[in-house]
Amino acid sequence: MKIQFLGTAGGRFGVSKQIRASGGIYIETCGKKLYLDPGPGALVHARRNNIPLEELDAILLSHVHQDHTNDANVLIDVLTKGGWKKKGTLIGSRTAIEGYEKIEKAVLEHYxxxxxxxxxMEPGDTFNLGDLKITATPTKHGDPKGIGFVLKGEKTVSYVSDSYYFEGLEDYHKGSDIMILNHIFPREESTAEKKNNCHTDTYSAKKLIERTNPELVITQHFGITMMKIGPDNEAKWLEEETGVKVVAAKDFQVFEF
Incomplete structure (x- = not known):
């Protein structure tokens, strides 16, 4: 199994500054090739890192926001050779694929x-992609139909996606070998205002990790302040507090299991 981060920036300001890249996550498991949340720069960084875009089995979109969907259309175009070869599976939230109420969809009808x-997918839905079982999990975020994913295959991988902590979130991610945690805010930004801004801070990350106890937590999707103080510092604190191995991902880092 392989997980590669084609960028670790998150949030509108983290992405707009491009101090770190924001290209999403590439995963190989159970003989399948997946691209998760292809944000701005996904195409460029995938090419530079020799990601086999023409061989993708599925593109996964957790929600409609641009830092998660910006390059979805162009990846579909690449995968299908401009539509000449109908192939691939798009898996994602209602907002990203269909739109919802006043929210426009991210993927154009043309693609x-x-x-x-x-x-x-809605929270609780499952879909089997060969031997890989994909389950949608709930989130609390600015996108009312946003979801996370649990990928159960060679390893069980939880992708919490963008969400603040809410009671019961841990129930959907227990039993995971690897948790990928979008970690926007460090401890110094853990104000009530920030906590209600639909993202995870270090203290709520600690609570979720303690209540799920995965074998490994990989943090990513860092905001501007997090980048400035250093995600490694927050990861080290989380590991010391929880006893769980926590690694702050770096741009283009590869994890193999």
Missing amino acids: LKFLEKIVV
Whole structure:
């Protein structure tokens, strides 16, 4: 199994500054190739890191926000050879694929018709991609239909996605070998205002890790202040507090299991 981070920046300001890249996550597991949340720069960084975009089995979109979907259309175009070869599966939130109420969808109709299969997921839904079981999990975020994912295959990987901590979130991510945690805010930004801003801070990350007890936590999707103080410092604190191995991902870092 392989997980590669094609960028570790998160949030509108973290992405706009491009101090770190924001290209999303590439995963190989159970013989399948997945691209998760292709943000701005996904195409460029995938090419520079020799990601086999033409061989993708699925593109996963957790929610509609641009830092998670910006390059989805162009990846579909690459995968399907401009629509000449209908193939691939798009899996994602209702907002990202269909839109919801006043929220416009992220993937254009022009590219949706290029795909072999489209799977719109709500929390609790499951979908099998070969031997890989994908389960959608709930989030609390600015996107009312946003979801996380649990990928159960060679290893069980939880992708919490953008969310603040809420009671019961841990129930959807228990039993994971690896948790990928979008960690926008460090301890010094853990004000009530920030906590209600729909993202994870270090203290709520600690609570979630303690209540799920995965084998490994990989933090990513860092905000501007987090980048300035150093994600490694927060990861070290979380590891000391929880006793769980916590690693702050670096741009283009590869994890193999």
